[in-house]
Every structure is written in C-alpha cells, then in structure tokens.
Amino acid sequence: MSTARELPVVGPALDRVDGPAKTAGQARYPSDFDAPGQAHGALVQSTIAAGRITGIDTSAAEAAPGVLAVFTHLNVPPLPRGPMTGLGVSPPAPLRDDRILHHGQHVALVVAETREQATAAARLVRVGYASVEPVLDLDDPRATTVDDPWGLDSERGDVEAGLAASAVRVEATYTTPDNTNNPLGLFSTLAAWDGDRLTVHDATQWPSMVRETLAHVFGVPETSVRVLSPYLGGGFGAGLRAWPHVILAVHAARELRRPVKLVLTRPQMFTSVGHRPKGVQHVRLGASADGRLLAIEHRGRSLLAAEDDDYEPFAAGSAVAYACPNVLTRDQQVRANVPAPVSMRAPAHAQGGFALESAMDELAQALELDPLELRLRNVADVHPALGLPWTSNALRECYAVGAERFGWSRRPARPRSQRDGHWLVGQAMAGVSYPWYQAPSLARATVTADGHAVVGGSGMDIGTGTYTVLTQLSARLLGLPPERVRLELGDSDLPKAPQAGGSGLTGALGSAVHDACTKLLDAFLDLVRDDPASPLRGSAPEDVLAADGGIRRRDDADRSETYDAILARHGRRELSADGSSTPARPAELGMAPAGAFGAHFVEVKVDEDLGLVRVSRLTTVIDGGRILNEKTARSQIIGGAIGGIGMALFEDTITDPVSGRIANATFGDYLVPVHADIPAMDVTFVGEPDRASPLGTKGVGEVGLVGVAAAIANAVHHATGIRVRSLPITLDALL
Amino acid sequence: MRTFEYVRPLDVPDALAAHAGDTATAYLAGGTTQLDLMKDGVLEPARLVDITRLPMRGIFTEGTALRVGALTTMEELAADPTVERRLPLVREALLLGASVQLRNMATIGGNLLQRTRCRYFRDPGVAACNKRAPGSGCAAVTGPARMHAILGVSERCIALHASDVAVALVALDAVVHVEGPEGDRSVPLTEFYVEAGTRPEVEHTLGHGELITAVEIPRLPETTRSGYLKVRDRVSYEFALTSAAVALDIENGMIRDARIGLGGVGSKPWRAAAAEEVLRDAPPGPAVFREAAEAAVTGAWTVPGTEFKVELAKRTLVRQLTTVSEVAP
Numbered sequence A: 001m002s003t004a005r006e007l008p009v010v011g012p013a014l015d016r017v018d019g020p021a022k023t024a025g026q027a028r029y030p031s032d033f034d035a036p037g038q039a040h041g042a043l044v045q046s047t048i049a050a051g052r053i054t055g056i057d058t059s060a061a062e063a064a065p066g067v068l069a070v071f072t073h074l075n076v077p078p079l080p081r082g083p084m085t086g087l088g089v090s091p092p093a094p095l096r097d098d099r100i101l102h103h104g105q106h107v108a109l110v111v112a113e114t115r116e117q118a119t120a121a122a123r124l125v126r127v128g129y130a131s132v133e134p135v136l137d138l139d140d141p142r143a144t145t146v147d148d149p150w151g152l153d154s155e156r157g158d159v160e161a162g163l164a165a166s167a168v169r170v171e172a173t174y175t176t177p178d179n180t181n182n183p184l185g186l187f188s189t190l191a192a193w194d195g196d197r198l199t200v201h202d203a204t205q206w207p208s209m210v211r212e213t214l215a216h217v218f219g220v221p222e223t224s225v226r227v228l229s230p231y232l233g234g235g236f237g238a239g240l241r242a243w244p245h246v247i248l249a250v251h252a253a254r255e256l257r258r259p260v261k262l263v264l265t266r267p268q269m270f271t272s273v274g275h276r277p278k279g280v281q282h283v284r285l286g287a288s289a290d291g292r293l294l295a296i297e298h299r300g301r302s303l304l305a306a307e308d309d310d311y312e313p314f315a316a317g318s319a320v321a322y323a324c325p326n327v328l329t330r331d332q333q334v335r336a337n338v339p340a341p342v343s344m345r346a347p348a349h350a351q352g353g354f355a356l357e358s359a360m361d362e363l364a365q366a367l368e369l370d371p372l373e374l375r376l377r378n379v380a381d382v383h384p385a386l387g388l389p390w391t392s393n394a395l396r397e398c399y400a401v402g403a404e405r406f407g408w409s410r411r412p413a414r415p416r417s418q419r420d421g422h423w424l425v426g427q428a429m430a431g432v433s434y435p436w437y438q439a440p441s442l443a444r445a446t447v448t449a450d451g452h453a454v455v456g457g458s459g460m461d462i463g464t465g466t467y468t469v470l471t472q473l474s475a476r477l478l479g480l481p482p483e484r485v486r487l488e489l490g491d492s493d494l495p496k497a498p499q500a501g502g503s504g505l506t507g508a509l510g511s512a513v514h515d516a517c518t519k520l521l522d523a524f525l526d527l528v529r530d531d532p533a534s535p536l537r538g539s540a541p542e543d544v545l546a547a548d549g550g551i552r553r554r555d556d557a558d559r560s561e562t563y564d565a566i567l568a569r570h571g572r573r574e575l576s577a578d579g580s581s582t583p584a585r586p587a588e589l590g591m592a593p594a595g596a597f598g599a600h601f602v603e604v605k606v607d608e609d610l611g612l613v614r615v616s617r618l619t620t621v622i623d624g625g626r627i628l629n630e631k632t633a634r635s636q637i638i639g640g641a642i643g644g645i646g647m648a649l650f651e652d653t654i655t656d657p658v659s660g661r662i663a664n665a666t667f668g669d670y671l672v673p674v675h676a677d678i679p680a681m682d683v684t685f686v687g688e689p690d691r692a693s694p695l696g697t698k699g700v701g702e703v704g705l706v707g708v709a710a711a712i713a714n715a716v717h718h719a720t721g722i723r724v725r726s727l728p729i730t731l732d733a734l735l
Numbered sequence B: 001m002r003t004f005e006y007v008r009p010l011d012v013p014d015a016l017a018a019h020a021g022d023t024a025t026a027y028l029a030g031g032t033t034q035l036d037l038m039k040d041g042v043l044e045p046a047r048l049v050d051i052t053r054l055p056m057r058g059i060f061t062e063g064t065a066l067r068v069g070a071l072t073t074m075e076e077l078a079a080d081p082t083v084e085r086r087l088p089l090v091r092e093a094l095l096l097g098a099s100v101q102l103r104n105m106a107t108i109g110g111n112l113l114q115r116t117r118c119r120y121f122r123d124p125g126v127a128a129c130n131k132r133a134p135g136s137g138c139a140a141v142t143g144p145a146r147m148h149a150i151l152g153v154s155e156r157c158i159a160l161h162a163s164d165v166a167v168a169l170v171a172l173d174a175v176v177h178v179e180g181p182e183g184d185r186s187v188p189l190t191e192f193y194v195e196a197g198t199r200p201e202v203e204h205t206l207g208h209g210e211l212i213t214a215v216e217i218p219r220l221p222e223t224t225r226s227g228y229l230k231v232r233d234r235v236s237y238e239f240a241l242t243s244a245a246v247a248l249d250i251e252n253g254m255i256r257d258a259r260i261g262l263g264g265v266g267s268k269p270w271r272a273a274a275a276e277e278v279l280r281d282a283p284p285g286p287a288v289f290r291e292a293a294e295a296a297v298t299g300a301w302t303v304p305g306t307e308f309k310v311e312l313a314k315r316t317l318v319r320q321l322t323t324v325s326e327v328a329p
Ligand SMILES: Cc1cc2nc3c(=O)[nH]c(=O)nc-3n(C[C@H](O)[C@H](O)[C@H](O)COP(=O)(O)OP(=O)(O)OC[C@H]3O[C@@H](n4cnc5c(N)ncnc54)[C@H](O)[C@@H]3O)c2cc1C
Pocket: A668, B026, B027, B028, B029, B030, B031, B032, B033, B034, B035, B036, B051, B070, B071, B096, B097, B098, B099, B102, B105, B106, B107, B108, B109, B110, B111, B112, B113, B114, B162, B163, B164, B165, B210, B211, B212, B213, B237, B238, B239, B240
C-alpha cells in the first residue's frame, strides 16, 4: 500500500479546503449557532478581587423585561468540579460560595429572552462585598507558593562547580507580563438539553474533554453528551479548558428547560478564559573561554490563581536546550487573587525562551564571541538529559540556512554601530528547541459507494489547517483527489482525538488517520481476497498501492480496481476502518523523541531619540519534521512569529495594583501588532521526517513564537547598546 | 432593557428644539464616541438627537480661512485639496488618527468633543472617577497610567484629551461656530476647552444643547511649513503617547512665527504658547528647539506611569521642530 514514507518531506501547498466556506460566511463558528426557543445569558462579575459577597439583590434584575432567571451562589446547588484532564485539573465549579478570589469572578448569570435584555438586567444585579486587600504581586509576602508544581525540576552535574570553573559568567533577571490569548472570536456556549441528552456548541479546542467534563458535572453518561466545535475563531490555548461559564450555561439550560446561549464580551475574555501569567526568571550561565557552556541555572516564578492550577514550567526547557554538563532548573508558582492563567500558545517556552536566549546573547557579548557561534558550539547533538540520539534534529541546519538567508556574516560585532537616519539598526538571533508532545488518538476512514471518502475524529481545527492537511494526507493515502475526501472534525461523537494544542494534533490525529487509511485498504483487500471477478484477488498489502480512486498492483499497473466498483460488486454502501495512534516511548525507540527546532534572525530599528522600536526583517528557519503542507505550515510559523513580535513589543495585560481589575481589557487598549508592525517574513523549512511516528511530523503550531522576543531584545541591544530584560520593550525603556 | 428615544431632525432649529437643553438628551453624529459609551453603560441618555441630516457638511473657503461644516468626516477633511497643500499638519493629524473605517464615520464636530479614553472613566464598574461621578475620586492616579496626561491635570483627574486633529487646530487658532437656543456665537478653540482643574467633569465651554455648526481654520501663509508627528507604540491604530503639531515661518534664517500644539500630554489639546515665545525671532537650531521644548512642558504634573512623558514630549517637539524647519519652504 501507499505509506507515509512515500510522502514528500515538504508537502504541496494545497489551499485551505475550508477557505471558500470561511470567506463566504458558510463556516459556522460557535456563536453562529442558534437553537429553537433559546434564551440568552449575561454574566455579572465581581468588582473586587478578594473578600466575600455580603448580599446579592437580584430583585430589580428579576423584574426587568424578559428576564427568566438569575443564578447566583444562593440558588445554584454545589456542582462537582470537572474531572482531571490530559492537561491537568478542571477549573473549580462556578458559584460555589460567597468567596471572591479574583476581580472578574462570575457572581451571577442572568438569563433572559434576548441578549440585550440579559445584558441590561445584569447591570441591575446589586452585589454587596466585604473586601480584603488582594494578593496581586509575585513578591507579596502573604502569597502561598507551590514549588516544583509539575515534578519537572531538574538537576544534573554541579552548577556551582560549573560556575566556579567558568572563565565567563553572566547572571540576570528577566520579567514577562501577563498576556491575554485574545482569540478574535468571542467564546460562546449554546447548551440544549433534550431529556438527559445534552448538545453543546462550544468554543473549545477539545470537544472530547468538554464532553467528559459535562457528563461528570451533570451526572449523565458520556454517550448522551455531544459537544461540537467545527470551526473556532482562534483559541491560542484559551479553549483548552471547560471554563466556569460553560458549566453555568449548561446548568441554566437544564434548570430552565430550554436552550441557553452565552457569549462572553471582550472584557470578559480577559478574565474568564485564561491568560499567559506574568513571571520573573533568574538565569546564571557559565562558559569556558572558548564558549563551551559549563553551567546553566534557570529559576522561574509565575503567578497562579488562588485555587486553580496551570502548566507553566518556565525553566524546565533550559535543561535540554544545550549540551551542558551542569544544569539546574527550578520552577515555582505564586498564588494570587488573579483570574486563572491557561496555556497560551507556547506556554512556558515563550517566557523561558525569552530569558534563556537573552542570557545566551549576554554570554556571547561577555565572551566577545559571535552569538551564532556560541549557539553552534553548544548544540545538543544528543538529548542532553537522556543521552539518547534524537529522533530528528536539524538545529544546526536551521542556524546555517538562517544565517545564510539573513546575511549574518555582514553583521558588525559591535553594538550601536549601524544607523539609518534617526534609526539605530541592529541584528540578532535566537535558537529554539521545542519539546515533543503527543497524546493518543483515534480516527475513522470510510469510503462510500460513490467513491468518496469521509475521514475524521473528534479533534478540531482551531484555524491552523487541520482540515486541509488531513484531507491531503487521506487523499494521498487512499489514492483519491482531495475533492473526493471530506473531513469531519470538531464533534465529540467522532472517534476520540486529543486537543488542538501543544502542537500535537497533526501528529496524533494524522497518525491515527494514517492507521485508519491503511486498515481501510486492508479491508478492501479482504473483501476481494477470494473474489474471482477482482484483478486484485489474493493481493497482500505490500503488493498494492492506492491510486486513481482505488487500488492497483505495484507490479502490474493494469491490475487495478476502483473502490466504487468493489463496493458495488459486493453490494456494500460503504466500507470503514478505525485507526489509532499512541505516542512513542523513548525507551522502546532507543531515541529521544524530538520536538521542532528553529532559529530566528531579526533586524530592528530603534529611533535614537524617541525610542520607537520597529522590526524591519525576520528570517526564521524551522525543523518541523515532515511538513504536510508548505503553505499552512508557513502560515503557522508566520502567525507564531507575529505572536512573538506582539509579546516582545506590545502585549501587556495590566492589572490595577489596588483593585486587581484588569485596566486595559479591550482591543483599543490591549495592543497586538497591526499589519504595519509586521515586516516581510522569510520562513524556510529544513530537516527530515522525524523517526518517532510513522508520519514523521513534528508540531509547528507554537515553535514559531518561541525565541522571537529574545531575538528582538537582543537586536535592540545590538542596535542601541541597551539591554532590556523586561517585556514588552516599549520606548520608555529606551529614552 | 434600557430604551431611549431617537429623533432625526432635518434642520438646525428643529435639532435645537428637539434637544432643548435637556440633561437626558444627547446629540449623535458619527457615533464613534457616543455609542461606544452608551454600550459601556457610561452614558445613558433618554433621547438621542441624530444630527447627521443637518446641513452642516462640507468645506468652503471664506477669505483666508476654511470653513468646515461640523458633520464633515475626518476622511473628507483630510482629502480636501486645500488642506493637503496648505495645512499638512491638519491632514497628517487626521490620517494618523483612528482607522479608515472610523474616520469615514467620525465627524469633525464629534472629534472635538470626543471623550477621554481613560479606562477607569469608561468602566462604570469602577467607582472612583471624578469625571463620570463628580466627587468620587480618581482611580487612575494610583493605577497604571501610561496613556494619561501630564499638563493641566491634578490628583483629581489626569485624563487625556486624545484628539489628534484638535492639537493641530489649537495651534492654528481655529474658531468654533456654535448655535444654541440663544443664537450663534463663535469661540476660539484655545478658549473652547477647559483644564481639568477642580471640576474634571467640565471639559469645554459649550452649553448643553448647543450645537457646533462649523470649525473655521485659518489658512497658513504660503511660506509656512508645517507637520504633525505622532509617537506611539505601534505603527497605526493607536492614540498618541505624545504628539506635536508644528507650523514655522522661517525667513532669512530666523523664525518669524511659530505655532505649536502638543498631544498626548494635556487634559485639553495643548497649545504651547511659551515654547512659541522662545522660538519667535530666534534662529532655528538644536539649542533653541530644546529650550522651547523645556518651556512647553513646564508645570507638568506626573504620576509614576506618566513620568516618561515629560522627556518624551520634549523630544517629540524637538524632533518635529527639526523636521519642519528642514522642509523646503
Ligand atoms: C477605536 C477608536 C480609535 C480612535 N483613535 C483616534 C485617534 O487615534 N485620534 C483621534 O483623534 N481620535 C480617535 N478616535 C476618536 C474619534 O476620532 C472620535 O470618536 C470621533 O471623532 C467622534 O466623532 P463622531 O462623529 O463619531 O462623534 P459622536 O460619537 O457622534 O459624538 C461625540 C460627542 O460629541 C457630541 N457631538 C457630536 N457632534 C456634535 C455637534 N456638531 N455639536 C454638538 N455636539 C456634538 C455628541 O453628543 C457626543 O457627546 C478613536 C475612536 C475609536 C473608537
């Protein structure tokens, strides 16, 4: 049969298969769905950050036109917390009690006939509070801390000895602010009960998890819950949890016996669906005079909600980024009265990469060594902790190709040595080693009597191109033109697939699709095994390949048959096969599974008087293993890099230091890059198919972001001689 | 649900009558300020008088001035050939503001009356805001206040008047034409706005119910060079951290006349008269520009988040004076 090994290393740039539907407004996003007889919800949120509710007066709201119910902690029974998920605990149940743990906490849900009525009535809910001084700061002595939250703290060798033996040492502290995921699509939930059956259209990146959560919370079997998320207006991690507002909408729908639709407002998106938490990192590096790393110490602290968890190991990635005998990483979280953080595109690595790759630049400067050369001298050619060879690693090629394309050799070593009118010009770079992540997945492939294929799993396309790459893959594996393959995604009734997150879905679901397609061909061969009318009779899988809408012998192109012909002769309307994939186990492989690698080369211009920073060039080279589709993969890298530019220069969720209120929770006040902030971007893929999976892909959804902020900070230093260790880099730091 | 009455008169007397100075009534022009604040629950008028059908649109030459109808949009004014040739500072201030979609809706009258972007003002969930609820205090002075003002402010209110074009217009001595129940009057723009002072809720001298009908912009002499510089974190679609509208008349190596407006710094669009004084009859050059910039920001009142603006405003002005003085006349 056709195998993944026969796929090109960089797949053709098929246009998005969902592009026409999206541009014509036919792709339906979660808030586009309506149910007959639906009511509308609006949330009331706390205006203090810590304390208690002393009273809620809902009478005016209840009397307002169209209002059906007002839910508060006084009338909502204790709901169980959602279950443990593959990414950690579920958020605490909503409206548990009278305690306020953060500004913006939901304190009531008003449900009315129309959204406008619900919104107006929500303003009539009067909440009395007894406020206490909130903990908002990483350094607040009252805060409780969590050490080594994920068991990822690591130590090898002896860092103190390594530092003592180093000819050159650098030590610095880096800070990163809260960032908010801010998908463009407002998150929404439409919940409809039919007896014990529940259907939910939800803005989720993980339909199967929401299904499990709702079944658990509302005490119904998983099979009676269906969660749909066929299209999503972005997520960036915000859709990886079943948030309290989802639970509230489902609860209200059950109580009112009618569908309830709840769409968050933009300000609510800043407090209800997570954010990248702020943090501070301390890095010590030591190296020999010739630039060999002898010690890496990386300590990170990040802010955490009072009673929730978040995966944010800033420092852990530094244990495997470079070949270095002495390494210590420590992570700590600090509990505060802040909304729950969540994984935001490249969680932890975005922040950790900023600190480590800034420190590497500082080390290069201290060594008077070219920063690229410093990285090259310390490439981890084997996995530095496991000592195993990588399943793939083209980091050296990333550096070489990037340097060539960027023109690195023309870069003067001395900072503040280039100008263009008022602009000081600088160039710098950063390297990225992104971790490997994969979850198990199921998938199903079906060929119908008309010779079309339907392929799918419950995983969803967050907008990255999953529909497209899996269409391409299935078409190739089944020997069908892409137009004859339809993908079904984003529906928890489909075979269970993991979240669109962690750069792992293409690998997991793609491998399961690969398995399903392989098994489907086997099933066709089974059907014709003893079929005297079939030219394929008696063929084994290795004798055939899929082509031209059917199967043909490798040794004889004339011995072939189309799927529709086989199905028709056997009186079958369709034939299906289920596939699965499981993550590779390093011990069995004898290799260390590799994530993506990359290198960013950046040029910035800094106005010498006004401190304005503009990114003028960006060259990125990525080893993402096998690339299924050049175009969608490139878009992922570009999108990631733009996120990196946003993180470096703009994004900053500001919490009022007195009230704990987010002070810039609108798109007018929370800055993300606009088109004019983005230079032409040069993206190249290098490397080979990865050996950890049959498909050979490595995720490309996040790696494009990591390291960009460091490369920009390093370039700002190269342009101006000023080292900025706190993000975002705004002009005030450069005046 | 909060309901309101909506009327759309066709001429000015009807509009004035429909408004009648009622405190619960508001005019509606492009709506880019008014409707935003209503959605946020900051303004809750019982009646909106839509003025967009009134005959107050268009740009006419009157002697040495341009008369701009109050309903002229920002895009229309920026596209006017006279503005393009003779008032580059106005055109640049307009085109660096908001986005093209907003500029197609936003009117000049509405622009002058736009409300502050202070996020504490714009969130009724915040109790302390002297501008929204007089006497309640100011949450911004202890908050992160990067987008706030440093001139004409006090601990009672540090809100910024964020208009760009108004900065150019105060520098040009534009005149606002007003019609009200008592008849017409005209007010120089420099006297139109009031500093935050002790009553931050009072922003200008327009009576409630009075209509701005037109803005008269004196044309600059042929020999005057001018321009607008807007400094902000991202390249477009953001309010100014600082800005400078500058017009210079340079003759025989001497500055004969200087007009300077500063944005991003004032509780009102800031005319920097003291800086103009320094420049007048001085030769252009770095030293005198710096001296003018120092004069421009005297009296600045800062909180930790706005401290950087003092230096940034000076550098912005120096840069723009340099740029404009180097433009070929
Ligand atoms: C996202 C965003 C970004 C922006 N960026 C910028 C920027 O960078 N620079 C900038 O300068 N501005 C900016 N603005 C502000 C924008 O320019 C103003 O909102 C706009 O000019 C207001 O004009 P309007 O016609 O929409 O006024 P409206 O919203 O209709 O009215 C504003 C106020 O003026 C009153 N009013 C309007 N016309 C009259 C009249 N003729 N007589 C009496 N009263 C009247 C109304 O009652 C109301 O109180 C931005 C706005 C937004 C929403």
